[in-house]
Amino acid sequence: MWRHIASNAVTFLILGLFLLGGIILWGRGQYDAPGPLSQAICLQVERGSNMRAVGDDLATQEAVSSAAIFRLGAEYEEKTRDLKAGSFLIQPEASMKEIVDTVTRGGASTCGTEVVYRIGVNRISTQVRELDPATSRFVERAEFTPGEDEVPEVYTQTKAKADTRFRIAMAEGVTSWQVAEALKAIDLLSGAIAAVPAEGSLAPDSYEVSEGDDRAEILTRMAAAQEQRLAEAWEARDPGLPVETPEELLILASIVEKETGVPEEREQVASVFVNRLNQGMRLQTDPTVIYGITNGQGVLGRGLRRSELRKETPFNTYVIDALPPTPIANPGRASLMAAAQPASEDYVFFVADGTGGHAFAETLEEHNANVARWRQIEAERGAEAAGNASTGGN
Known part of the structure; x- marks a missing residue:
C-alpha cells in the first residue's frame, strides 16, 4: 500500500514538474512574443515607481497581455532594480522583453515633452514641443524669444516636470558671442561665463542639458567637440x-x-x-x-x-x-x-x-x-x- 502511494506521489510530482515547465515555457513565449499594442504610446514612468505599477499601466493601455508576466519576466532577467524614470516611446507590437529593455537601459527620455533652446544666426528662441506617438513627430506647444516675449505658462509648467527633456540646439554659422549671450539668457542654467570663447572654437550641434548645469561646463563640452572635429578634418x-x-x-x-x-x-x-x-x-x-x-x-x-x-x-x-x-x-x-x-x-x-x-x-x-x-x-x-x-x- 505504502509503495503504491509513494509511486503515485512520484507520478504526481513528475506531472507537476512537467506542468510547471510548460507554464514557464508558455510564459516565456508570451514575454518574448509581439505584444498587442496597435498604436505607439508614450509610457510615463514616475520617479519611485516599480515594475508592478508599470506593468499595470501597460496592461491598462493594452500594451501587454499580462502585467504579471511582465513583472515576472523583468524579475527573471534581474532588471527590476534598473527601472528608470522618464517618458518612453513604446512601438506597436513591442514585446514585453523589448519594453523592459526600453525602460531599464537609461539615457534620455525617448518621447514626451522637451524644451529646445535654439541658438540661431538671426535669433535665439525657446521652443516647447511634444512627441505625438502616433506619428513620431513633435508638435509645437509654444515658442518665444527669451528677454523679449512674455514667458508662456506652458513653458513654466513643462520646465517643472520631472521627465521633461532639455536640449540646446546650436546652428552652424553662429558666432561665439551669440552662443555666450544665448547661454546667459537660458534660465535653466547656472554659473557665469568669464569670457567669450575663441571664435570658431565651438561645435554646432544638439546638446542635452539638465536644470542647474553650469554654463562654463557646457562651453567646455562644445569646445571639446569642435577640437575633435577639427583634428579629424585636419587629418583627412x-x-x-x-x-x-x-x-x-x-x-x-x-x-x-x-x-x-x-x-x-x-x-x-x-x-x-x-x-x-x-x-x-x-x-x-x-x-x-x-x-x-x-x-x-x-x-x-x-x-x-x-x-x-x-x-x-x-x-x-x-x-x-x-x-x-x-x-x-x-x-x-x-x-x-x-x-x-x-x-x-x-x-x-x-x-x-x-x-x-x-x-x-x-x-x-x-x-x-x-x-x-x-x-x-x-x-x-x-x-x-x-x-x-x-x-x-x-
Whole structure:
C-alpha cells in the first residue's frame, strides 16, 4: 500500500514538474512574443515607481497581455532594480522583453515633452514641443524669444516636470558671442561665463542639458567637440591645401559656412577660395567684411556700403591678400570637411543665382555674365515687390 502511494506521489510530482515547465515555457513565449499594442504610446514612468505599477499601466493601455508576466519576466532577467524614470516611446507590437529593455537601459527620455533652446544666426528662441506617438513627430506647444516675449505658462509648467527633456540646439554659422549671450539668457542654467570663447572654437550641434548645469561646463563640452572635429578634418585634408595649420583650416571653413546655406555647394565654394589662395588672388568675400564691422556681435541688418568695402581692416578680404586673422563664425562638421577636401574644380568666381544657391565660373567673362543675370533677377523681384505694394499685395 505504502509503495503504491509513494509511486503515485512520484507520478504526481513528475506531472507537476512537467506542468510547471510548460507554464514557464508558455510564459516565456508570451514575454518574448509581439505584444498587442496597435498604436505607439508614450509610457510615463514616475520617479519611485516599480515594475508592478508599470506593468499595470501597460496592461491598462493594452500594451501587454499580462502585467504579471511582465513583472515576472523583468524579475527573471534581474532588471527590476534598473527601472528608470522618464517618458518612453513604446512601438506597436513591442514585446514585453523589448519594453523592459526600453525602460531599464537609461539615457534620455525617448518621447514626451522637451524644451529646445535654439541658438540661431538671426535669433535665439525657446521652443516647447511634444512627441505625438502616433506619428513620431513633435508638435509645437509654444515658442518665444527669451528677454523679449512674455514667458508662456506652458513653458513654466513643462520646465517643472520631472521627465521633461532639455536640449540646446546650436546652428552652424553662429558666432561665439551669440552662443555666450544665448547661454546667459537660458534660465535653466547656472554659473557665469568669464569670457567669450575663441571664435570658431565651438561645435554646432544638439546638446542635452539638465536644470542647474553650469554654463562654463557646457562651453567646455562644445569646445571639446569642435577640437575633435577639427583634428579629424585636419587629418583627412587633401595634400597641397594653401593652409599651414589647423587654425587656418578652421578660418577657411568658417568662411565657407557663412557663404552658402546650400549643403551641396560647400565643396564648390571651398574650391573657389582654395583656388584663389593658390593663385594669389584676394578672397573678396562679404561675410568677412561684415564680421570686421560687427565683431560677431549680432547681424549687420543692412547691405555693405562702398566705403566699408574699401576700408582696410584685418577682416576686409577685398583689401588684404590672404585669410583674415581669425574665424568669422563657428563652422559645422560639413564645412570643416569641405575646407579640408574641396571639390576638384577650377572655379574662382561665384555669385547668387536666384534659387538660394550660386552660379560658379572659371573666367571673369563667365562671371560677369552670371552677375548680369543676377542683377536682372534682382530688378525683376524689385519691380514685382513694388507692384504688390501698390496693389496691397493682391
